[in-house]
Amino acid sequence: MLAETPSLRAMHWSDLPAVHAMEVECFRHDPWxxxxxxxxxxxxxxxxxYAVMCVGQEIVGYAGVMVVGADADVQTIAVAPKVQGQGLGAALLQALHDHARQRGASRIFLEVRDDNASALALYDTQGYERTGVRTNYYAPGASAIVMMKSLAGAL
Ligand SMILES: CC(C)(COP(=O)(O)OP(=O)(O)OC[C@H]1O[C@@H](n2cnc3c(N)ncnc32)[C@H](O)[C@@H]1OP(=O)(O)O)[C@@H](O)C(=O)NCCC(=O)NCCS
Structure with missing residues (x-):
């Protein structure tokens, strides 16, 4: 259980040491x-x-989106292992959707490793559809599933 309600704010340059430490913990194969x-x-x-999710002063998640014209892309999303499974990933993803909509995007794409069960489950519950596979995209034997969600609808 979270000790207090998490809050979302824009990521700052000064957050990068904490964000990168979480990146290494969350993305063992190929951290940024x-x-x-x-x-x-x-x-x-x-x-x-880019946004960070905080509990008090502590960063417990982050995510980023690219928006170019009508298309957006989820650049990254991660939640600290100790607080996964409590809705933070869904909240971060919805914040990316809201931002992309406000910037005029009508659809959002992402790539996810085909063996990343938790991320695939998150994207399935958030209404993403599988649109393709990029074989050996990450490494030999590690393919990417391409997913897309329509952002059409009310802001
Ligand atoms: C993917 C990730 C961001 C999900 O964050 P999270 O905070 O644990 O996700 P949530 O608690 O918001 O879960 C959202 C939904 O995904 C599903 N889900 C999440 N993790 C799951 C798991 N391990 N197994 C099954 N379902 C899972 C849940 O069922 C939930 O749906 P529900 O609310 O209808 O039950 C997190 O696991 C993570 O940081 N992974 C490492 C980094 C990573 O792989 N990022 C994605 C790169 S493409």
Whole structure:
């Protein structure tokens, strides 16, 4: 159980040490480098939006989205292992959807490793549909499932 209600705010440069530590914990196969996060944040607000989920001062999740025209892409999403399974991933994803809609996107895409059961379950519950497979996308034997969700509807 969470000690207090989590809150969402924009990711700052100063969050990167904590965010990167969680990245390494959550993405054992191929974590982003700190430089990759710097590159992403450099594109805020033009084409990117990144948010962190906090409990008190502690960052317990983060996510980012790219919006270009009518299309958006989930760039990354992660929740600290100790608080997974409590709805934070769904809340982060819905925040990305809301932001993308406000920026005029009508659909959002993502790629997910075909063996990532928890992420696939999250995307299924959030209304994503499987639109394709990119064989060996991450590494030999590690394919990506491409998913898409329509963002049409009320803001
Ligand atoms: C994927 C991830 C972000 C999900 O975050 P989370 O906070 O645990 O997810 P939630 O608690 O919001 O769960 C949302 C839905 O997904 C489903 N789900 C999440 N984890 C699941 C699991 N391990 N097994 C089965 N279903 C799962 C739940 O059933 C839930 O649906 P429900 O509310 O209808 O029951 C988290 O597991 C994570 O950070 N994984 C490591 C990083 C990662 O793989 N990111 C995705 C890269 S594509």
């Amino acid at each position: 480098t700190v430089e990759a996060f710097w590159s992403e944040l450099a594109q805020v607000p033009d084409t990117r939006w």
